[in-house]
Amino acid sequence: MAVQTGLGEPRGPWFVSPELGPDGRPRWDVPGAGEGPSRRRWRGRLLTAAAVVALSTVSGAAAGGWVAGRDGAGPSAASAAPVPAELVTAAQKTVPGVVSVMVGAGAASSASGSGFAIDNQQHIITNDHILAKGGDGEVTVELSDGRRYAAEVVGREPGSDLAVLRVPAVAGLAPLPLAKPRSTKVGEPVLAVGSPLGLAGTVTAGIVSALDRQVRLGTTRRSAVQTDASINPGNSGGPLVNARGEVVGVNTAIATIDGNGSIGIGFAIPIEQVQQTADTIIGKGG
Incomplete structure (x- = not known):
C-alpha cells in the first residue's frame, strides 16, 4: 500500500542495508535469512534492484548519447530520444534561480532541501519542514554557481509547510516567474x-x-x-x-x-x- 511521506533529509548512495554484505549480496547469517521464504524474498528484491540498475544504465546511456550528438553525429545520436526544445529552454531559465537550502550548526548541516527566488528583493521560497528538521539551526543557501550565503528566516507557516528566506542583495538571484492561478492543466x-x-x-x-x-x-x-x-x-x-x-x-x-x-x-x-x-x-x- 502506498504511503505518503515528506521530502526531508537526503539519504545518499553510500547507504547500505545491514542485511547486505560488502558485495551487495544477502548475508545469510542474519537471523531469519535462511533458505526458506525469507531467502526467496531477498532473491526477488535483488532481481528488482538489478532491474532498476539496468533501467538507470539505459537511461544514462540515452542521455549521454544525446549530449554527444550535440557535438557530432554518430550512432548514438540516431538512437537518442529527441528532447522537446521548450523543456530545454525552461530548464536553462529555471536552474539559476534555484538554490540548495542547508540547516544546521557549523559545516555539517542537519537538514537540507531546495528553494527558489520569487522576487528581486532576494526572497526565497522553501518548505517549512526543512527548517523544522534542522532544529531551527543556522540557514545557509548555495547558489547554482557554488556561492554560499547565510539566509535570514523571514517567516514560517507550518500549516501550509512553507517558509520564506532572504539572502543579501549581492547574491543577485533571478526570480522565477509564477504561473497564473488555476492555469495548470492535467497532462501538461x-x-x-x-x-x-x-x-x-x-x-x-x-x-x-x-x-x-x-x-x-x-x-x-x-x-x-x-x-x-x-x-x-x-x-x-x-x-x-x-x-x-x-x-x-x-x-x-x-x-x-x-x-x-x-x-x-x-x-x-x-x-x-x-x-x-x-x-x-x-x-x-x-
Whole structure:
C-alpha cells in the first residue's frame, strides 16, 4: 500500500542495508535469512534492484548519447530520444534561480532541501519542514554557481509547510516567474528542479498527473498538484515548472510503497497557495 511521506533529509548512495554484505549480496547469517521464504524474498528484491540498475544504465546511456550528438553525429545520436526544445529552454531559465537550502550548526548541516527566488528583493521560497528538521539551526543557501550565503528566516507557516528566506542583495538571484492561478492543466509537461540526494541543479521531467489531490501538507490536508516527475529527498522546497518556465507548485511530498523511494507519485503545493502564503509572510516580516 502506498504511503505518503515528506521530502526531508537526503539519504545518499553510500547507504547500505545491514542485511547486505560488502558485495551487495544477502548475508545469510542474519537471523531469519535462511533458505526458506525469507531467502526467496531477498532473491526477488535483488532481481528488482538489478532491474532498476539496468533501467538507470539505459537511461544514462540515452542521455549521454544525446549530449554527444550535440557535438557530432554518430550512432548514438540516431538512437537518442529527441528532447522537446521548450523543456530545454525552461530548464536553462529555471536552474539559476534555484538554490540548495542547508540547516544546521557549523559545516555539517542537519537538514537540507531546495528553494527558489520569487522576487528581486532576494526572497526565497522553501518548505517549512526543512527548517523544522534542522532544529531551527543556522540557514545557509548555495547558489547554482557554488556561492554560499547565510539566509535570514523571514517567516514560517507550518500549516501550509512553507517558509520564506532572504539572502543579501549581492547574491543577485533571478526570480522565477509564477504561473497564473488555476492555469495548470492535467497532462501538461513539467520539470522538477532541486537538489535530490544533495545533487544540486538536478532537473527531472514528467507531466501533471492530477489536480486537487487531497493530501497532508504541513499540519493540514490540502489540495495538491500530483506529478510523475521524479522527486526524491532533497527536492523539498524546489519548484515544479511548466514548459514556459513558470512555477506551478512547490515540491513537498511523495508517495512510497513501504517507505522505499520515489514511485513516480509526487505532490506539490499549488502556486496559488504558495503566492498567498508568501505574500502574507513577506508582508509581516519585510
